[in-house]
Amino acid sequence: MIEFKNIHKSFEDVHAVDDVSLRIEEGELFGFIGPDGAGKTTLFRMLNSLLIPDEGQINLFGLDPVKEYKKVRQIIGYMPGKFSLYYDLSIEENLQFFATVFGTTIEENYHLIEDIYKQIEPFKKRPAGKLSGGMKQKLALSCALIHKPRLLLLDEPTTGVDAVSRREFWEMLQKLKEKGITIVVSTPYMDEAGLCDRVALMQNGKIHAVAPPSEIVSQFSDPLYTIKVKNNYKSLQALRQWEFCENVYPFGETLHYLDKRNNVSADVIEAYLSSQQLTFDKVEMIQPDIEDCFIALTHNVG
Amino acid sequence: MNRFIAFVKKEFLHIFRDYRTMLILFIMPIAQILIFGFAITTEIKDASIAILDKSKDEVTRELTQKLLSSGYFNNDAYLTSESQIEPAFNDQRVKMVVVFEPEFGRNLQKEGTANVQLVCDASDPNQARMLSQFAEGIFASYASQGVVKGIQPEVRMFYNESLEGVYMSIPGIMAMILMLVSAMMTSISITREKEYGSMEVLLISPLKPLQIIMGKVTPYVMMALINAVSILALGYFVFGVPVKGSIILLLMECLLFTILALSLGILISTVAKNQMVAMFMSMFALMLPVILLSGFIFPVENMPLPLRIISNIIPPKWFIIIVKTIMLKGGGLLYVWKETLILIGFVVLFVTLSVKKFKIRLQ
Amino acid sequence: MDKKKVITVENLVKKFGHFTANNNLNFHVDQGEIFGFLGANGAGKTTAMRILCGLSSPTSGKVEVAGFDVSHQAEEVKKRIGYMSQKFSLFEDLSIWENMRFFATVYGLSSSEFKARGEDLLRKLNLYKERKRLVSTLSLGWKQKLAFSVAILHQPSIVFLDEPTGGVDPITRRQFWEMIYEAAENGITVFVTTHYMDEAEYCDRVTIMVDGRIDALDTPAELKKQYNAASMNDVFLALAR
Numbered sequence: 001m002i003e004f005k006n007i008h009k010s011f012e013d014v015h016a017v018d019d020v021s022l023r024i025e026e027g028e029l030f031g032f033i034g035p036d037g038a039g040k041t042t043l044f045r046m047l048n049s050l051l052i053p054d055e056g057q058i059n060l061f062g063l064d065p066v067k068e069y070k071k072v073r074q075i076i077g078y079m080p081g082k083f084s085l086y087y088d089l090s091i092e093e094n095l096q097f098f099a100t101v102f103g104t105t106i107e108e109n110y111h112l113i114e115d116i117y118k119q120i121e122p123f124k125k126r127p128a129g130k131l132s133g134g135m136k137q138k139l140a141l142s143c144a145l146i147h148k149p150r151l152l153l154l155d156e157p158t159t160g161v162d163a164v165s166r167r168e169f170w171e172m173l174q175k176l177k178e179k180g181i182t183i184v185v186s187t188p189y190m191d192e193a194g195l196c197d198r199v200a201l202m203q204n205g206k207i208h209a210v211a212p213p214s215e216i217v218s219q220f221s222d223p224l225y226t227i228k229v230k231n232n233y234k235s236l237q238a239l240r241q242w243e244f245c246e247n248v249y250p251f252g253e254t255l256h257y258l259d260k261r262n263n264v265s266a267d268v269i270e271a272y273l274s275s276q277q278l279t280f281d282k283v284e285m286i287q288p289d290i291e292d293c294f295i296a297l298t299h300n301v302g
Numbered sequence: 303m304n305r306f307i308a309f310v311k312k313e314f315l316h317i318f319r320d321y322r323t324m325l326i327l328f329i330m331p332i333a334q335i336l337i338f339g340f341a342i343t344t345e346i347k348d349a350s351i352a353i354l355d356k357s358k359d360e361v362t363r364e365l366t367q368k369l370l371s372s373g374y375f376n377n378d379a380y381l382t383s384e385s386q387i388e389p390a391f392n393d394q395r396v397k398m399v400v401v402f403e404p405e406f407g408r409n410l411q412k413e414g415t416a417n418v419q420l421v422c423d424a425s426d427p428n429q430a431r432m433l434s435q436f437a438e439g440i441f442a443s444y445a446s447q448g449v450v451k452g453i454q455p456e457v458r459m460f461y462n463e464s465l466e467g468v469y470m471s472i473p474g475i476m477a478m479i480l481m482l483v484s485a486m487m488t489s490i491s492i493t494r495e496k497e498y499g500s501m502e503v504l505l506i507s508p509l510k511p512l513q514i515i516m517g518k519v520t521p522y523v524m525m526a527l528i529n530a531v532s533i534l535a536l537g538y539f540v541f542g543v544p545v546k547g548s549i550i551l552l553l554m555e556c557l558l559f560t561i562l563a564l565s566l567g568i569l570i571s572t573v574a575k576n577q578m579v580a581m582f583m584s585m586f587a588l589m590l591p592v593i594l595l596s597g598f599i600f601p602v603e604n605m606p607l608p609l610r611i612i613s614n615i616i617p618p619k620w621f622i623i624i625v626k627t628i629m630l631k632g633g634g635l636l637y638v639w640k641e642t643l644i645l646i647g648f649v650v651l652f653v654t655l656s657v658k659k660f661k662i663r664l665q
Numbered sequence: 666m667d668k669k670k671v672i673t674v675e676n677l678v679k680k681f682g683h684f685t686a687n688n689n690l691n692f693h694v695d696q697g698e699i700f701g702f703l704g705a706n707g708a709g710k711t712t713a714m715r716i717l718c719g720l721s722s723p724t725s726g727k728v729e730v731a732g733f734d735v736s737h738q739a740e741e742v743k744k745r746i747g748y749m750s751q752k753f754s755l756f757e758d759l760s761i762w763e764n765m766r767f768f769a770t771v772y773g774l775s776s777s778e779f780k781a782r783g784e785d786l787l788r789k790l791n792l793y794k795e796r797k798r799l800v801s802t803l804s805l806g807w808k809q810k811l812a813f814s815v816a817i818l819h820q821p822s823i824v825f826l827d828e829p830t831g832g833v834d835p836i837t838r839r840q841f842w843e844m845i846y847e848a849a850e851n852g853i854t855v856f857v858t859t860h861y862m863d864e865a866e867y868c869d870r871v872t873i874m875v876d877g878r879i880d881a882l883d884t885p886a887e888l889k890k891q892y893n894a895a896s897m898n899d900v901f902l903a904l905a906r
Binding site for chain 3: 034035036037038132133134159160161162163164165167188189190191203228231232233234236249250251252253291294295298299
Binding site for chain 1: 304305307308309311312315316319320498499500502503504505506507508509
């Protein structure tokens with residue numbers, strides 16, 4: 001079990017982590033979802049003992065990262081946001097180096113990384129700097145896993161990686177979870193939230209919600225409408241002028257609309273759009289997704 | 303121990319894979335010593351000069367004789383009037399004309415001073431300056447023999463007169479190269495890990511900070527020693543500069559100086575945020591003082607008092623003295639123990655500072 | 666409605682030695698359109714965009730941007746385009762105003778034009794009071810909004826955006842897209858290259874490049890229907906796998 005209790009951390013005048021408390025169970029795949037600057041990296045660095053909290057306690061499987069940092073560092077496999085590989089060393093040399101540094105051998109824990117490493121093994125003589133984003137990511141994951149950590153701590157592992165590699169990466173994480181490794185991951189991509197057991201939505205150093213993704217979505221009680229219009233820009237302006245508009249924002253090709261009234265129907269909205277001479281395809285009530293929830297949760301704050 | 307060896311191996315791979323590092327490590331020392339060596343020895347040999355002696359007395363004749371027998375100058379022509387000076391230069395052969403004023407010897411004896419004019423072809427300003435300085439030096443040494451008073455002897459010339467250029471420059475080049483290889487390269491390679499984010503992973507690994515530091519510096523210690531040996535070998539085989547004292551002692555002193563430079567490099571890396579900052583800090587904080595204040599190029603004795611005081615806290619100054627004493631004068635540890643102690647003092651200071659500043663955490 | 670074509674690409678081929686980075690591309694972009702140019706890393710997006718910006722010449726084929734041929738009139742093309750990338754867009758160590766002035770001067774705005782448009786822009790962004798602040802002190806979201814505004818300050822016919830909204834929060838990202846809608850409404854064509862599929866959802870039309878070819882070109886809704894996918898991400902996975 002990992003527990004954060006009232007954690008605060010400031011850098012000069014920036015409150016990077018602001019009173020964070022939460023629990024992560026052993027064996028869980030837990031995601032911190034939030035944009036750049038939300039405080040995810042700072043939180044991770046306090047968990048892995050690289051930073052000391054200004055206030056509050058962290059409990060990592062019964063260890064205190066401040067006092068017992070040596071033990072903590074042994075049981076964490078950490079992948080920082082920037083790829084931490086040596087670009088001038090080959091795949092094999094990178095892996096060999098991290099294995100030796102953590103006091104183990106590639107053979108000893110090969111079973112853990114086999115699925116991942118097999119995919120890049122054909123290129124093992126190639127320098128890490130010449131690999132594609134997806135391959136670098138697989139190598140970095142192999143290096144983080146090589147000492148059989150209890151906790152895998154991945155800071156924005158999918159940033160800058162294409163959709164196919166991202167999908168593959170999450171599949172790898174699912175397999176690792178089945179092997180009993182606790183995985184804590186951060187990501188700015190809302191669509192990755194659904195792949196975690198539980199997520200924490202984070203912005204400006206604060207946690208806005210902690211729950212399984214499905215629960216976060218079901219907590220969103222207001223009716224949400226999707227509006228497909230011909231001209232997004234004009235329609236946005238027009239809907240904002242409307243007295244009943246709670247919030248309206250672009251969502252892909254369509255607009256998402258929230259009304260101040262509780263029992264409004266699609267017809268009413270269509271009627272308003274017509275009255276404004278706006279061409280529209282259709283107005284429908286839909287289920288919100290994590291991104292809608294994030295917007296709703298942070299809308300009033302920022 | 304395994305971890306440490308793995309670390310050192312990795313560092314060597316970094317060095318061997320980066321041709322720019324290799325270039326700095328191996329080609330530059332050789333290039334430098336050749337440039338300095340040849341530039342200083344050959345240029346002032348048998349330079350053609352012309353004499354315009356308006357006095358034609360014993361003193362001027364003696365001075366002319368001294369100039370020509372110094373080995374630096376060759377007499378090309380005796381001129382008879384100032385109008386011949388320009389044509390002489392236009393010939394491209396004559397580099398300097400020495401003009402003695404009328405009654406030169408008498409003025410010197412009666413008033414203690416006499417005027418001699420050194421007219422140089424300044425189309426090659428460097429050479430012109432060197433020639434005039436050499437000539438001045440010869441005059442000064444004549445004056446300093448006590449025949450006359452009131453003339454300031456030129457110390458710099460005294461130096462170059464007694465020593466060939468390359469003898470002088472080898473200790474300085476050694477100080478510079480060792481500083482460069484050790485301080486600059488380690489500070490850059492440590493900051494590179496910070497910049498790429500790999501330092502974070504190293505820090506949370508079971509590697510101890512001391513292992514990280516030692517792993518970083520070990521390859522460079524070896525490189526630096528290889529460089530020291532190759533500089534000495536080049537000096538011996540190409541320029542005939544012998545090592546009069548003990549080679550073992552000399553190498554031990556090199557090792558000591560290398561460790562000093564390395565600890566400075568680590569200190570820089572604890573302060574610098576990225577490779578560029580580390581490089582500039584090494585350049586300005588280390589290289590320029592080595593070049594300007596250590597006595598490598600400008601003799602410390604010639605500096606104004608404030609700079610002379612500052613030069614005492616420039617470690618290479620002491621190293622250069624040690625190397626000169628061992629190499630050129632054949633002195634043993636007895637002659638350099640004071641300087642050696644000073645270097646050890648610096649090492650203790652810098653190592654303490656850098657181990658203290660090297661953090662196990664990020665902030 | 667008959668729209669003017671501002672980008673026309675016919676049979677574009679670009680080779681580097683034996684490697685074909687762009688294999689016979691054909692497409693056009695209308696004025697005021699938001700056009701998404703998608704693909705995995707190394708699919709040839711960057712190469713194609715460089716050609717469109719006049720930074721590189723095609724091996725063969727015809728490429729016209731803003732009415733000029735990129736092979737022969739690259740300088741004319743460059744005057745009529747704006748560019749913004751997530752990696753670099755503004756000088757961090759210059760103030761907001763200094764950045765604006767620099768880019769305005771580069772694109773040949775006279776000082777009176779710049780003063781009028783620049784102050785207008787700052788008021789619109791609510792940054793007028795902050796104009797002397799260094800860009801490095803702004804948040805990522807503000808930097809992106811400012812960079813986009815600077816890229817269209819000289820009123821180009823086309824603005825190229827390279828992964829413009831990665832990493833910002835959902836609300837800021839939407840404010841950014843609203844700015845893009847507004848620019849498109851004012852007749853500026855917006856050309857977005859990205860490998861973030863969620864950015865693609867906001868475009869009028871998208872192309873998906875795979876291994877140097879264009880494998881799909883349509884509106885996001887059409888593509889999703891065609892590949893029976895819930896999101897552009899799934900469309901992309903269907904194409905790339």
